[in-house]
Amino acid sequence: HSFCVCRYALGMSGGQIQDEDISASSQWSESTAARYGRLDSEDGDGAWCPEITVEPDNLKEFLQIDLRSLHFITLVGTQGRNAGGMGNEFAQKYKIKYSRDGSRWISWRNRQGKQVIEGNSNAYDVVLKGLEPPIIARFVRFMPVTDHSMNICMRVELYGCEWLDGLVSYNAPVGGQMNLASDTVYLNDSVYDGAIIHRYMSGLGQLTDGVFGEDDFTQSHIHNAWPGYDYVGWNNGSFPSGYVEIMFEFDRTRNFTTMKVYCNNMLSHNVRTFHQVVCYFRSESDWEATPLSFSPVVDDTNPSARFVTVNLANHMASSIKCQFYFGDAWMLFSEITFQSDSLGMCISSAHTGRTCKLHTEKSIQNGIFLQFATSCISSCFPPDEDPTHKVDDSNTRILIGCLVAIIFILLVIIVIILWRQVWQKMLEKASRRMLDDELTTSLSIQSETFAYNHNHSSVTGEQESNSTYERIFPLGPDYQEPSRLISKLPEFAQTSEEPAASKSTTATVIQDGAPHYAEADIVNLQGVTGSNTYAIPAVTMDLLSGKDVAIEEFPRKLLNFKEKLGEGQFGEVHLCEAQGMQEFMNKEFLFDISDDLPVLVAVKMLRSDANKNARNDFLKEIKIMSRLKDPNIIRLLAVCIHSDPLCMITEYMENGDLNQFLSRHEPEGQLALLSNAVTVSFSNLCYMATQIASGMKYLSSLNFVHRDLATRNCLVGKKYTIKIADFGMSRNLYSGDYYRIQGRAVLPIRWMSWESILLGKFTTASDVWAFGVTLWEILNFCKEQPYSQLTDEQVIENTGEFFRDQKRQIYLPQPVLCPDPLYKIMLSCWKRNTKERPSFQEIHQALLDTP
Template sequence: MALLFSFFFLFISVAFLSASAAAQCRYALGMEDGSILDSDITASSAWSDSTEAKHARSVKGDGAWCPAGAVFPDGSEYLQVDLRKLHFLALVGTQGRHADGHGQEFARSYRLRYSRDGVKWITWKDRWGQEVVSGNENTYDVVLKDLGPPIVARMVRFYPLADRVMSVCLRVELYGCVWTDGLKAYAAPVGHVMNLSGLPVYLNDSTYDGSTEVQFGGLGQLCDGVLGGDDFMESKELRVWPGYDYLGWNRDVLGKPSVDIEFHFEKPRVLRVMQVHSNNRHTQGVRVFNKVECVFKGGLLQPWSSPALALAVPLDDLKDPSSRTLSLPLDGRLAHILRCSFFFTDTWLLLSEISFLSGNDDDSTSSSTPALPPPAPHHPSSAPPPLLAGLPVAKDDSSNTAILIGCLVGIILLLLAVIAVILWRQYWKKLLGKVRPYFVLFCLLYAVAHLVLCRWCVCVCICVCVCVCALPALLLNNPAYHLLLSDHRKGSRPSTCQAQEKSLNPPPYPGSPPYPALSPPVSPPLPPSVPHYAEADIVSLQGVSGNNMYAVPALASSSPGADAGPLPELQRQCLVFKEKLGEGQFGEVHLCEIENPQDLPNLEFPFNVRKGRPLLVAVKILRPDASKNARNDFLKEVKILSRLKDPNIIRLLGVCVSSDPLCMVTEYMECGDLNQYLSHRVLLDKSGPSHTTPTISYPALISMASQIASGMKFLSSLNFVHRDLATRNCLVGERHIKIADFGMSRNLYAGDYYRIQGRAVLPIRWMAWECILMGKFTTASDVWAFGVTLWEMLSVCQEQPYSNLTDEQVIDNAGEFFRDQGRQVYLGKPAVCPQGLYELMLSCWNRDCKLRPSFGHIHAFLAEDAMNMV
């Protein structure tokens, strides 16, 4: 019970500390009271007149919107609400149809899409990249869901989802307020990554809903109403990474003295003031900008104003590390588009919020919504620097005082002393589960702070006490914590994976601290009789599209496959573009044709292509503006992949490196990837001959699996670790299956990857438990992924692995493998799978990585099985 209260008060404290106007922008927008007209509520279809879209406004009674047919898992039916003007939406509510106890229709989950102009529709995602919103559990309760991040939109669509074909009905309400800021989109450079003592701090705009490659045409964290704190490493949102609240740029990486941000408004605005919240952690190279220059466009086709409006920022108090809100006077200029250049004072510039105060001339209120806190009077202690004399001066709206800081420091020191005493007692008396006395202490401190001090002190008191109450219990339930604790006590690594070597920077496990833990001691070398899955001395190739295909060792000249000669330089004009396969962080992957491959004698490859028939190839293109590290990774990948010569591995055919953009040309199989190939077929022995649906036989599946095992056997012989083996990463030809790495770059398979804290994406449904919990990728983990791939093939790719589990439950299941208490869940046996083959799969998923079979054993097993069926 005490833990429950702790989480409750933690939620309250976070809401207090966010200091965001979004907390006040939660008014019902009129579905229930009729402010939203019937004509503004539409739907893709309706079951009958009594279940039309207009009935989705009912909160009492039997009315609701019900689509004409059953809802499928892909969620193509939708209910649309047009708010007529831009609104800031912070909350949505849903309800089913009760029908006086006779109806049982409700949506267990749904997806939201929104639009600001009715043309471009954007799928809403939470701060961790999840699109699906949990809905109702019954027909009568109203379920409210906070939108984090909030959205700015005129139109909203609800797509009810179902895990099976079923009937649903829906009633909705939207909560927010009119978006009087008028900001429709902004464009800014993509944020950079800061390295602090080896810890990457991602300062990107992770909620931006426009084009993220060049960050254009959308809105994001610069207008979400959340102000970053003094320490940019401490985020106000739970379970996100350090630096989340800020968008930041490095002057040296940007290569220019200022950051240019362009703002597009819904219509021309008379702009009075621009408020900018900036960090000033000067001890870490972060300072407030020293000058701003703005130009205006009164209309889309009008020229930029000249000269630029220059605004100086006083630098006298920049030694104060507090973040602050700066009010920049815009002198009532009329603007449809505004472009401002923020000039660096130090190496880094970090911004968390920008809003505008408009005049009454443009039919708007005098403040934006959500807006930054109203400016407070501020008188600089000294005049601006001489070089900036005569320019308008920005006002610093920071309201921190010495008294407040003194109170906070005193309370924090007092509570730290209390925490030290409590932890000492817990350590010696093992009282981690008895938090009731601490809850009483929390209540007393809260009462004292409430009577004596300000509300900010109350919030600090709440947060610290909640940590005292809740953190030990959270740690006890965290598998990674137990792992580190056992390593510390035993002085060695877990016995099940002693053969593995050091970890490759494991991604943060959800629920664990965002900072990397100390690496445990390295185990002594194993005797020759134990299989060795090497992971030391390897290179992680990110690939041109930002993927991580292989983790590869440096090949010695005597190693198999190390005798590759120089790759031929291809002429770009011989590549005929067909379609875009995908894209990633550093570039794109295109499907192309070489029309007459026989006319290119420098292609040293035995093509089985008839004369006059084009050859399909995949072309990886590095962006011309890619960083130096990305270019080095590209050339390193070319060198490594050129040495992979195996019939079941995609071959690198040639390169275009004489000029930018750099390209590498690889094979591409005419039948596409294995996932799409199988998903459009049915098993021959299951359905019999079919005149409409292509079929595939069980022996053909085993032959394909044998070829994949053969390719992985070759990779494992070189200690290559693929990390992403799945049917989406296998290509199908007329007679061959070849292993590739295009899956992660394709939007088609975005749902197969789980986004860790908004950055890294991992194929957790194919990953071994030690990969998820400890970040350890080895040949043994590739064996695990092969077992899942084999399960996909025998299921003819009709569903995702663990389709009945959410991503979080898949991660929890990895924890069950770690605890080894017999509660772990395995993939079930496909209908056409013999027991012997299923036992091979189960051995691939053995908890102990040393007991998993080698790819040599797997290939021999499948090859023998294929021979017996001939």
């Protein structure tokens, strides 16, 4: 269940939360005080910054927000200090603590028990994180966490709605354990935030987390949860009295009308709703002498889970103690909510000035629209069951107003669905018609992209081309102009009309478990050897060109050519031995080779007949490559540019490319032992994949887009060291991996995302897609080409199925050696929506965590 109702901003960015309600442990200066820690605000010096540098394992620094009343908080947003480009401090990780009374502070944990939340990767993007489970609190603290000493600044926002239930804690027995023939069912309160004393709990947890259990209690809404996760349950054998007693504490005395208990009724497992409940009420210090008794009418033939409504007869109380009597061997509760007359007006606290009504709030975060619907009756909850907005059953006018508004929203949703269906049918007809004809291509000049000339042809017309990249558009005439198509797609419509000069090079990052990649203006460097190098944002290009990196001129006579690795239109790649290379290399290069031995290098050489544009591209490629410094990226060692032919000298690994290396090996096992084949262990496969992810994480941190990530473009050194390169396209050995259309476009379509093929969009998200295919190659030992059972045309048609998203697309199958966690990583890389694909940082961490 996503909390689609309780997800609106609580007032940090909008100003509803007053300055006096924002405090901090310390401040670096008056201009970075706590009141400046508001999301999307540049007031003061741009953010809250603590007085001292944040150290590892030091959680003394915090930014605190007082909401003045209890709130149901489902989402948090963080941002670093940009200050109009002057600041560059942000929290890469943080923890959250919360309190309902200001004295007892609770550390938030996710459903897997993890406290640390991944934060920002730069100073300007907004990162939103869903809180699962949500928290109920008045006070919230953001506590930056760091792995090393660093300066940190934060801007934050809280999303949710007021907790009108008023419940601050419940005291209940610890849940039991049910042993079924097929599995063990754990019915404990797994997200409980209170203390457990003598097997009794005192706090809030599963019974107030807004998640309603399934009819079959062994199933769960939560991914990877154990059987029984959504319920708290007890066995009557552990309670001689025949009942379970639960006490509920509220923030103040209220006039209670009803209590609603969500019960499981799976009769086949001896689970039944309670047959009687006896409730005692306390308004001051003493319990009322006469309890209230209620016996629900239960349909014994219906095994569905359901709410049981208990009439509390307008009792005044600040505490309620209820005894639930067993109707069978087991009693399972998933949610308990309360309604009272004092909440019937559906009015929130005076300090916010909000009223509970149906409306849609649009928060604009760096150009990305976040739509949160807020209402009295949530579509995430059954009618009248949202614990955050209680509607008095007797207030007819409010109820009718809410129902009318819901009907209106449903009509709008129906119209949108019908419109999308009509649009999809039109698109499908166009695509089917065009796929029957000969596939066409177009060299598209995109006004919103700044590009260097590349892929120059010896033909006169092609020499003048300044296209960003060649595109394949098999689906219809609209695709000949991507800007026309993009304006029709909801996920791209927001940026399609922006002029190039104002297009943002950053984007809001929405990580509710998933990222939104910046689709910035990019500069594509097409290698003169015909190989795809890297595509980088224009802003990064300008930044890099601001300072020169010294690259030594290397004497040509010391190069001993061994083998031609490949060739392109204007250049060649050679494998060479370089004598005395150690004298020309920066101290950052560490080679375990003595000074008198030659170093194996790759030499990219520009042909002497190359035109002026190719020469300029070659020099620009040198400038960019000189700035790439990462252990898993091929490094530029030296150049020969004082005379023709121009050369750049890069690292080369003695074991060649990863594709050929793995194809010569076999997985460890009995068959390999019998055949005496050279083997590679599964752990070494994971180690190589992790290095590729690390290298791509580095490139993506600079907004570099590789465009041709595959095993053929990864080189293998000693001890399975991996470095990412770009030689694959220039080698005839891999010509079958590239699709040529009418002799012009050359694209690795079997590694490309649907948006790269159909829209010509190359981003970090499309590199993530290619990484998924590369991981698939690795786990297959490169014995098979991706989609080997499909022709090139069928691969493109399958790409259209990913675009249409009608569940007819074909995924690469799970390799024999691939465990489920790794295959899930692959599938996440191939998500249709780019925002749902993981970042390389997340992929790298997931691979590190793989056992």
